[in-house]
Amino acid sequence: MKTGFFTRVAALCLLVSAGALAVLVISTFRHAELLAYGIGLNISLVPLLLAGMAGMAATCAVTGIRTWRKGMARPWKMAAASVVALSLTALSGLLTYALEVTYERGDINLGRVALHARDLPAWRDRAATIRAGILHGAGLDPLPARTPLNAVTHSRREEKGYIVENVYFESIPGFFIAGNLYRPSAPEGSAIRPVVLLPHGHFTLGRFEPSVQHLGATFARMGAIAFSYDMVGRGESRQVPHNNPNALTMQLWNSMRALDFLLSQPDADPSRVGMTGASGGGTQTFLCTAVDDRVSVAAPVVMVSSWCYGGCACEIGMPIHRGAGYATNNAEIAALAAPRPLLVVSDGSDWTRSAPRLEYPYLQRVYSLFGRESDVENAHLADEGHDYGPSKRQAVYRFFAKHLGLSIDAVKSPNGDMDESVNTIEPQQALEAFNAAHPLPSDALHGWDVVMAGLKTQQRR
Numbered sequence: 157m158k159t160g161f162f163t164r165v166a167a168l169c170l171l172v173s174a175g176a177l178a179v180l181v182i183s184t185f186r187h188a189e190l191l192a193y194g195i196g197l198n199i200s201l202v203p204l205l206l207a208g209m210a211g212m213a214a215t216c217a218v219t220g221i222r223t224w225r226k227g228m229a230r231p232w233k234m235a236a237a238s239v240v241a242l243s244l245t246a247l248s249g250l251l252t253y254a255l256e257v258t259y260e261r262g263d264i265n266l267g268r269v270a271l272h273a274r275d276l277p278a279w280r281d282r283a284a285t286i287r288a289g290i291l292h293g294a295g296l297d298p299l300p301a302r303t304p305l306n307a308v309t310h311s312r313r314e315e316k317g318y319i320v321e322n323v324y325f326e327s328i329p330g331f332f333i334a335g336n337l338y339r340p341s342a343p344e345g346s347a348i349r350p351v352v353l354l355p356h357g358h359f360t361l362g363r364f365e366p367s368v369q370h371l372g373a374t375f376a377r378m379g380a381i382a383f384s385y386d387m388v389g390r391g392e393s394r395q396v397p398h399n400n401p402n403a404l405t406m407q408l409w410n411s412m413r414a415l416d417f418l419l420s421q422p423d424a425d426p427s428r429v430g431m432t433g434a435s436g437g438g439t440q441t442f443l444c445t446a447v448d449d450r451v452s453v454a455a456p457v458v459m460v461s462s463w464c465y466g467g468c469a470c471e472i473g474m475p476i477h478r479g480a481g482y483a484t485n486n487a488e489i490a491a492l493a494a495p496r497p498l499l500v501v502s503d504g505s506d507w508t509r510s511a512p513r514l515e516y517p518y519l520q521r522v523y524s525l526f527g528r529e530s531d532v533e534n535a536h537l538a539d540e541g542h543d544y545g546p547s548k549r550q551a552v553y554r555f556f557a558k559h560l561g562l563s564i565d566a567v568k569s570p571n572g573d574m575d576e577s578v579n580t581i582e583p584q585q586a587l588e589a590f591n592a593a594h595p596l597p598s599d600a601l602h603g604w605d606v607v608m609a610g611l612k613t614q615q616r617r
Contacts, residue, residue: 169241170220176248177213289479300614318376327413330601334392334589335385338372350428350560354384357435373579378562401473434544446492462487464507495526504538
């Protein structure tokens with residue numbers, strides 16, 4: 157039977173879908189790790205997925221050719237074949253777009269950004285461009301005026317080897333940061349102490365998570381002053397919702413102001429400043445370290461990746477990865493810590509799975525420009541997941557002890573690990589900075605429009 161118009165249309169649709177599937181196979185092969193993370197698939201199963209997609213592409217191609225040559229008798233079969241083919245084409249296009257455009261490596265992959273680390277002068281120029289670009293993209297250019305913190309500290313508790321206090325202060329007039337201050341209980345006269353800033357990630361309890369409490373308590377027992385604080389719009393930060401692009405702006409500014417608070421402590425040592433957090437707290441760690449050179453040691457946990465930047469507005473809501481004269485990724489932003497000591501903690505089940513093979517060698521290259529390769533390390537836990545679990549904390553304790561002069565002996569258990577068993581994990585109510593006796597001040601700003609107007613006022617100052 158002569159091939160009719162609808163038969164030709166169906167055949168063309170099948171051939172187009174075969175081509176689209178073939179392109180998807182190539183894209184998936186190039187970005188196997190990204191796809192595996194995106195759909196929660198074990199990387200070892202990707203070859204089976206590729207084989208399945210290749211088989212579908214071959215089936216569409218063969219069917220399309222046969223349809224064109226021989227024709228098919230029933231129009232409803234042609235319509236069904238066209239719908240299936242067009243659906244496959246659309247799906248293939250969307251997946252290819254996700255792999256090649258949404259997470260485009262192009263001019264921001266490690267191979268190309270590494271060209272900017274060919275020598276130290278080139279890297280210094282590149283680093284200065286990215287720092288300025290982050291601040292501009294985040295809406296913090298110029299930086300707001302550093303207004304009085306008006307800090308309130310209350311509810312002091314004596315624990316085993318450390319003290320906890322509840323704190324709140326203003327990052328701009330009317331916008332409050334709530335947190336907890338941990339310090340050693342043993343006085344050392346006029347001695348000055350290292351400080352450690354503890355941003356938290358997108359975990360259920362935020363700064364009230366046991367992992368964050370363990371970090372604060374253990375660092376205090378090791379001799380540091382540590383401060384954990386809320387993400388904007390999470391925990392006690394209820395003046396604005398979290399899911400807003402401006403969360404990135406205020407969160408980065410809050411981190412810098414939290415450093416101001418820590419360094420305002422009379423026994424704080426401004427030459428020994430650590431910062432560590434996991435997930436979104438890892439993002440805050442390397443962003444703040446990149447733009448604030450007061451951070452002298454950093455440990456971003458389960459977050460440094462050259463191809464995934466996180467999925468929250470507080471990480472990607474503002475154009476910080478691309479600006480005038482640059483396009484970058486989180487691995488290069490983390491490298492802006494150089495030559496300050498940097499520990500990248502990664503695991504085997506999220507976007508940091510490639511750290512030993514991709515991101516860490518790149519970081520070593522940047523640090524080698526300063527002759528400081530030994531000051532960048534990677535603690536990779538291939539059998540672990542996306543958290544700030546005990547083994548990740550152990551790695552950070554050791555790294556900070558090495559570079560901040562903290563006492564391992566003060567917390568060491570018989571097996572050589574840092575002993576967290578004596579730490580007191582408190583309920584959220586005990587840690588809250590705002591309560592009946594200390595309510596949120598009446599002049600607090602509410603809503604993003606009002607808060608951002610307040611920020612702009614301080615920038616004009």
